[in-house]
Amino acid sequence: MLSELTRIDLRLRRRSMIGYTVGMAVYAFVIVALYPTFKSDSGLDKFSEGNSTVAALFGASGSLTTSSGWLNANLYANFVPLVVLLLAIGYGASSVAGQNEDGTLGTVIALPISRRRVVAQKIVALCLTTVPVAAITAVFVAVGRAFDLSVDTAHLVGITLGVLLLGVDFGALAMLIGAATASRGTALGVSSSVAAASYLISSLAPAVHWIEPARYGSLFFYAVGDGQLVNGLKVPAFVVLVSVTVVLVAATVVVFERLDVR
Template identity: 30%
Template sequence: MNLELLNRGLGAQKRSAIIWGCALIALTISVLAIWPSMSESGSLDTLVGGMSPELIAALGLEGFGSAAGFLNGNLYALFLPLLFAVLGIMHTNALTAGDEDAGRLELLLALPINRLSVYLSRFVAVMLVLAVIATLVGAAVGFGAPMLDMDIQVTGVVAATLGVFLLALFHAALGFALAGIGLRTGAVLAGSLGALVLGYVAYALLPMIEALESLATASPWHWALGNQPLDNGFTGTGIALLLVGLLFLLVVGLVAVRTRTIRTA
């Protein structure tokens, strides 16, 4: 029964996952494709030459003339983590609060099925979709970069891709927790996307204010990407904080949904 629930969750995401996956892979390949011409022209450093060091750091453009800096500025500093997190939030919201608002969840739970299994299987389905797309994107970078003479370490690509995946999963878990306590679709989206944006603002902009710089370390974005994983590889502390955070949010959602009444529509 749990396998059937998982298959249902995966099937509900199929079309959207294919579209998102193709778009993210196309974005990644297009960024890789412009590297040779940009690096040969020597224009990469001049693109950020007029910016202040603080703004360069906030936008993830440090070392933009290097292969790692180029990929970080164009993919890993903002676009991939933002898009992956939005994907995770939208799919989690649709499979939990969305189905509950539409009355579909009530019909399913009327069957002799454990309520926790239904919710958990749907989150696992979202996690698998994110994992597959992240693997494909990471593979595109890992195999494409050497072909274009980009000096990138495989461990850095793996670490950065894992950071993006865990950051997305963390915010998907936040959406899961909000849906679990009974918020409707709009509120779940607003809360999850709001946390995503505020986390980025804290991570990117607070270091520009000396008195507030230390607060940036509380952002999930900092846990995932603050160590510059493309250059420096894995950071155990950041991964641990993301895992503990998402597990806590999962428990909150499961405990809440177990004790409340499911909306009829």
């Protein structure tokens, strides 16, 4: 059963969650429904082969006419993580720094619960914030079997989990920065910049040789950039994503304990 604090935070974000989820449902259906039209278009593969760096910048790698290539280029390498990150980073920045700036965090702190529990309940809300978009996308991709898309169910579950953990990681980073600086803008700016750098490293690594070694420092690589639709979410990648979450949450607890709440 959700705590009252978690329910309140989710209620405050419900409009953006519903809006992004509905929008993603429409977009995912269009992408799935268009696949039969493009699966035999050799021009797509020629484009990606002749413009490998540009294609990689948008997350397109390998054959775009295969099911995995099509879904990666149009959903999982870019758009789905972007929307999940918008929700997660937005909540992470607002949950502590934003509420401190508008004066509502003081009311939360006045409740008869420890600050550690406050962080824990906000992390639960953060996790739930990322679920609807990732889940609805997975549902429409699964329905894609009716449109000639062939995706292993276990691999689809794996990449969905990777997207969720990616969102939680960057959302937790925004929460930590917000607790450390008491500035929602700083939390948004820094965490978004780190996420953008992580995306660029992961997407360009296959096409730019000198960037390739840096991919192991990119959370995007562990979540969606290592052929998860073909090979599934590997255990080491899962461990990295979860470990980052644990470290960031632990750091947030320490910093939040010392935050001077308005």
